Amino acid sequence: MITDARPWGGAAADIRLIDGVIAEVLPPGTVPQAGETLIEGRGRILLPSFADVHVHLDSTRLGLPFREHTGVPGVWGMMLNDRANWRSAETSIAERTTETLGRMVAHGTTSVRSYAQVDVDAGLERLHGVLAAREAHRDRATVEVIAFPQAGLLREEGSFELLEEAMRQGADVVGGIDPCLLDRDPAKHLDLVFGLAERFDAPIDIHLHEPDQLAKFSAELIVERTRALGMTGRVTISHGYGLGQLPHAQLVPLLEQFAELDIAWATIAPATPLPTLLIAEHGIRLGLGEDGQRDYWSPYGNGDMLDRTWQLAFTNNFRRDEDIEHCVAVATIGGRSVLGTAPALRGHLDRPGVAVGDPADLQLITGETVTSAVMDRLPDRTVVFRGAVVADGLELSAAA
Amino acid sequence: MITDARPWGGAAADIRLIDGVIAEVLPPGTVPQAGETLIEGRGRILLPSFADVHVHLDSTRLGLPFREHTGVPGVWGMMLNDRANWRSAETSIAERTTETLGRMVAHGTTSVRSYAQVDVDAGLERLHGVLAAREAHRDRATVEVIAFPQAGLLREEGSFELLEEAMRQGADVVGGIDPCLLDRDPAKHLDLVFGLAERFDAPIDIHLHEPDQLAKFSAELIVERTRALGMTGRVTISHGYGLGQLPHAQLVPLLEQFAELDIAWATIAPATPLPTLLIAEHGIRLGLGEDGQRDYWSPYGNGDMLDRTWQLAFTNNFRRDEDIEHCVAVATIGGRSVLGTAPALRGHLDRPGVAVGDPADLQLITGETVTSAVMDRLPDRTVVFRGAVVADGLELSAAA
Structure with missing residues (x-):
C-alpha cells in the first residue's frame, strides 16, 4: 500500500x-x-510511471566518458559517424544498454519501446544488446524492441534479410525510415516494411524526418497501406516533424485519417513542436520519447523523462497548469497508449492512470x-x- | 588562489x-x-560567472507557494493579470527580489540586468524592491536596473512622468516596449524613450515582441534614432523574436546596422531561436536572460542560468561541442558585453573571460x-x- x-x-x-x-x-x-x-x-x-516510446538504447553512451560530437548533419552522415565509432566504445552494447535502461527506470520509466539498429555493419549485435538489457531488467520494466533499418532497406545488399532475421530472433516491431529521402523508392520501402509486419503479425514504427509536403506524401502512403492491409491500430509514425509544418487545412484531414485508422504518433519534443493539443483533440495516440541518449548522434538525452516532459511543455510554450499536466499525461499514459496498454488520451486533460x-x-x-x-x-x-x-x-x- | x-x-x-x-x-x-x-x-x-541580462526580478515568485497560472496570452492581458495579483503575494517585492537574486547568485550569476516595472498601478514600489535586492547583495553581484514601462507610455496618464521619476531615483537604464503594438504610436513612444535616455545619459533597452515585418519596422525606427542621436553602443533590443523570422536577405542588412551602431541584443532562448551564430559572425553583442521566474506571466525560470544555457543550445539544435561552448560564452561574457563590461564575442568560439x-x-x-x-x-x-x-x-x- x-x-x-x-x-x-x-x-x-x-x-x-x-x-x-x-x-x-x-x-x-x-x-x-x-x-x-x-x-x-x-x-x-x-x-503513472513514464513510458519512453522512442529511444535508441542501442547507441547510448550514458555513463561512459563524454565524447566530443563528431557527427555531421543529415541522417546518412550521422549514421556513418555512428557506424564508424560504436564498436570502439569502452563497454559492449549489452553493458551500455543495460546500464542506461537501469538509469531510465531509476528516473521513473517502466515502459519502453527501443530501437535496435539492424544493418549490414551491425548485423544483429545491437539487437542482441537491447534484448540482453530487457532480460536484465525484466522485473523493472516492460520493453518492446523495434528492428530498425537505420541505413535503409534498399541501399545495402542484405539489409532486408537482416531485418527479417531480427524479427525471427525476438524483435517485436518492424521499423521503417524516411521512405522517400533515404531509400529513394518509397513504395518499395513501405511494401517491404508492411509485408514483413503482416508476415510476423507485428506492429510498425516508421521514422519520418522528411519535410512538409514530402512528409505529407509519405504519411499518405503509410495511410494507404494501413487501410489496405487492415492494420488499423498497429502503425506508429515517429517524429513526423514535417507534418507539424503543414498548413492547418492540410494537416486536419491527415489527422482525421490517423484517427480513423488509429495510427499512433511518437514525438521527442523537438524545439519546433508538433500541434500537441490538436493531436489530442483528434483522439490520436501520442507518446513521448528521448531519442538518442548522449550518443554518437547528439549529446542530449539523459535517461530522465521528467526532463523530457518539461521540454514538451516548454517547446509548446504551455503555461497553463492543465496544459502542462497534459504533457505529463502524454509522457505516461500517452506512451502506454502507443504501446497498446492504455487507451488514447481523448481531449486534453483527464489525469489518467x-x-x-x-x-x-x-x-x-x-x-x-x-x-x-x-x-x-x-x-x-x-x-x-x-x-x-x-x-x-x-x-x-x-x-x- | x-x-x-x-x-x-x-x-x-x-x-x-x-x-x-x-x-x-x-x-x-x-x-x-x-x-x-x-x-x-x-x-x-x-x-566566467553568468550574466543574466533579461530578468524580471520584480515579478518573481520563486520560493513562494506555487500558484496556478492565470494569465491569458498577449502582453496586455498578461500585464493585467500581473497587475491584479502581484500585491497579494505572500511577501513584499523587496523580500521576493532579494530571495531570488540570492538564488541566482547561488547558481552562478553575478552580473544582472533586471527590469523594474514602472506604471500607474505600481508607481515606484517595484523599482524600490529591485533596488533593495541590489543593495542586499551588493557584495555578491553587480545589478543594473531598467525602468520598464510594461504598460506602455501613452495608454495611461502619468506613465511617462513615473518613468522619469524612476530614472531620478536610481534606475540605470531606460526601458521601452513594442512601439507599434502596445502604444500604437511608435514614433512618439521611441522619441519619449530616447529623449529620456539622452537627458539622463543612460542606456536604452527595448522589449520587442512584434512579429516579422512589424519587428523590422520597429527595429529600423530604433536604428534611425540611435544613429541620429549618436547613441552608438548604448541601445539593447530584447527578445526581437520577429527579427529571427525575417528572410536572410532582410535580416543581414539589419544585422549590419546593429553592428555599425553597436546595438546589443538580449535573448531568453525561446523555442524558436534567434540566429545565434549569424549574430556572432556580425560581432553583435548578444546576452542571455531568464525573463520571468515562476511569476504571474509563466511558470518557467528557476534562477539557474546553466539551465537556460542548456535551453539556448537545445533550441538552436546545437550538437557540436564548440557550438555548445559558444552558448556558455553568450551566457557569461556575452551578457557582460551587453552590460558594457566585456567586449563582444566576435565570431563563434574564443573561450573568453x-x-x-x-x-x-x-x-x-x-x-x-x-x-x-x-x-x-x-x-x-x-x-x-x-x-x-x-x-x-x-x-x-x-x-x-
Missing part, C-alpha cells in the same frame, strides 16, 4: 496495490492489513502541484513496477 | 586572484603564498567537458565574485 500520496497532485490518499494493479483508493491514514508492505508517499505526487484497475506502474515525485514538479524536476522520486518498488531517489532498489 | 581548476575544461591550472582580477594563471600544484586564501577547484571546470586581467567573477562547475557540464547541470558549483567565494553547492556563503 502506498501511503499519503496525492494522485495527480490532488487530495492525499492511501493506494492499495494487489497483484500489480491498483485495487483500492482509500482515505489517508487507512490502517494497513497484516503483512502489507508500505510504500511511503510522504505527501508526494502520485503519477491512477484509478482502481489501473496497473500499479507508478511513480512518486516531489512538488506542490504537477506543474511545479515538472518545473523543478527534483530527485526525491520512488518508482513502482507491478506493485513493487524498483527505484528510489534515482537509484535502483537492491530488492528488485 | 583557485587550485586545480580547468579553464573552459582545458588543462588544470592554479589561478591567482588579486584585487578582484585574475593576476596569474599558474601550473597546477603551485605553492601558495603565505596567508593566501585557497579555493578548491577539485578538477572542476572554471568559467579566464585570462590574466579578466575580472575574478568566476564559477567552478562539474563536468568532464564544458558540453557535458551543460548537459548534466550538476549542483556541485562554486561562485566567485570580485575574488571572493559568494556561493558553494547552490547555497550562498555565510561570509559574503
Whole structure:
C-alpha cells in the first residue's frame, strides 16, 4: 500500500496495490492489513510511471566518458559517424544498454519501446544488446524492441534479410525510415516494411524526418497501406516533424485519417513542436520519447523523462497548469497508449492512470502541484513496477 | 588562489586572484603564498560567472507557494493579470527580489540586468524592491536596473512622468516596449524613450515582441534614432523574436546596422531561436536572460542560468561541442558585453573571460567537458565574485 500520496497532485490518499494493479483508493491514514508492505508517499505526487516510446538504447553512451560530437548533419552522415565509432566504445552494447535502461527506470520509466539498429555493419549485435538489457531488467520494466533499418532497406545488399532475421530472433516491431529521402523508392520501402509486419503479425514504427509536403506524401502512403492491409491500430509514425509544418487545412484531414485508422504518433519534443493539443483533440495516440541518449548522434538525452516532459511543455510554450499536466499525461499514459496498454488520451486533460484497475506502474515525485514538479524536476522520486518498488531517489532498489 | 581548476575544461591550472582580477594563471600544484586564501577547484571546470541580462526580478515568485497560472496570452492581458495579483503575494517585492537574486547568485550569476516595472498601478514600489535586492547583495553581484514601462507610455496618464521619476531615483537604464503594438504610436513612444535616455545619459533597452515585418519596422525606427542621436553602443533590443523570422536577405542588412551602431541584443532562448551564430559572425553583442521566474506571466525560470544555457543550445539544435561552448560564452561574457563590461564575442568560439586581467567573477562547475557540464547541470558549483567565494553547492556563503 502506498501511503499519503496525492494522485495527480490532488487530495492525499492511501493506494492499495494487489497483484500489480491498483485495487483500492482509500482515505489517508487507512490502517494497513497484516503483512502489507508500505510504500511511503510522504505527501508526494502520485503519477503513472513514464513510458519512453522512442529511444535508441542501442547507441547510448550514458555513463561512459563524454565524447566530443563528431557527427555531421543529415541522417546518412550521422549514421556513418555512428557506424564508424560504436564498436570502439569502452563497454559492449549489452553493458551500455543495460546500464542506461537501469538509469531510465531509476528516473521513473517502466515502459519502453527501443530501437535496435539492424544493418549490414551491425548485423544483429545491437539487437542482441537491447534484448540482453530487457532480460536484465525484466522485473523493472516492460520493453518492446523495434528492428530498425537505420541505413535503409534498399541501399545495402542484405539489409532486408537482416531485418527479417531480427524479427525471427525476438524483435517485436518492424521499423521503417524516411521512405522517400533515404531509400529513394518509397513504395518499395513501405511494401517491404508492411509485408514483413503482416508476415510476423507485428506492429510498425516508421521514422519520418522528411519535410512538409514530402512528409505529407509519405504519411499518405503509410495511410494507404494501413487501410489496405487492415492494420488499423498497429502503425506508429515517429517524429513526423514535417507534418507539424503543414498548413492547418492540410494537416486536419491527415489527422482525421490517423484517427480513423488509429495510427499512433511518437514525438521527442523537438524545439519546433508538433500541434500537441490538436493531436489530442483528434483522439490520436501520442507518446513521448528521448531519442538518442548522449550518443554518437547528439549529446542530449539523459535517461530522465521528467526532463523530457518539461521540454514538451516548454517547446509548446504551455503555461497553463492543465496544459502542462497534459504533457505529463502524454509522457505516461500517452506512451502506454502507443504501446497498446492504455487507451488514447481523448481531449486534453483527464489525469489518467491512477484509478482502481489501473496497473500499479507508478511513480512518486516531489512538488506542490504537477506543474511545479515538472518545473523543478527534483530527485526525491520512488518508482513502482507491478506493485513493487524498483527505484528510489534515482537509484535502483537492491530488492528488485 | 583557485587550485586545480580547468579553464573552459582545458588543462588544470592554479589561478591567482588579486584585487578582484585574475593576476596569474599558474601550473597546477603551485605553492601558495603565505596567508593566501585557497579555493578548491577539485578538477572542476572554471568559467566566467553568468550574466543574466533579461530578468524580471520584480515579478518573481520563486520560493513562494506555487500558484496556478492565470494569465491569458498577449502582453496586455498578461500585464493585467500581473497587475491584479502581484500585491497579494505572500511577501513584499523587496523580500521576493532579494530571495531570488540570492538564488541566482547561488547558481552562478553575478552580473544582472533586471527590469523594474514602472506604471500607474505600481508607481515606484517595484523599482524600490529591485533596488533593495541590489543593495542586499551588493557584495555578491553587480545589478543594473531598467525602468520598464510594461504598460506602455501613452495608454495611461502619468506613465511617462513615473518613468522619469524612476530614472531620478536610481534606475540605470531606460526601458521601452513594442512601439507599434502596445502604444500604437511608435514614433512618439521611441522619441519619449530616447529623449529620456539622452537627458539622463543612460542606456536604452527595448522589449520587442512584434512579429516579422512589424519587428523590422520597429527595429529600423530604433536604428534611425540611435544613429541620429549618436547613441552608438548604448541601445539593447530584447527578445526581437520577429527579427529571427525575417528572410536572410532582410535580416543581414539589419544585422549590419546593429553592428555599425553597436546595438546589443538580449535573448531568453525561446523555442524558436534567434540566429545565434549569424549574430556572432556580425560581432553583435548578444546576452542571455531568464525573463520571468515562476511569476504571474509563466511558470518557467528557476534562477539557474546553466539551465537556460542548456535551453539556448537545445533550441538552436546545437550538437557540436564548440557550438555548445559558444552558448556558455553568450551566457557569461556575452551578457557582460551587453552590460558594457566585456567586449563582444566576435565570431563563434574564443573561450573568453579566464585570462590574466579578466575580472575574478568566476564559477567552478562539474563536468568532464564544458558540453557535458551543460548537459548534466550538476549542483556541485562554486561562485566567485570580485575574488571572493559568494556561493558553494547552490547555497550562498555565510561570509559574503
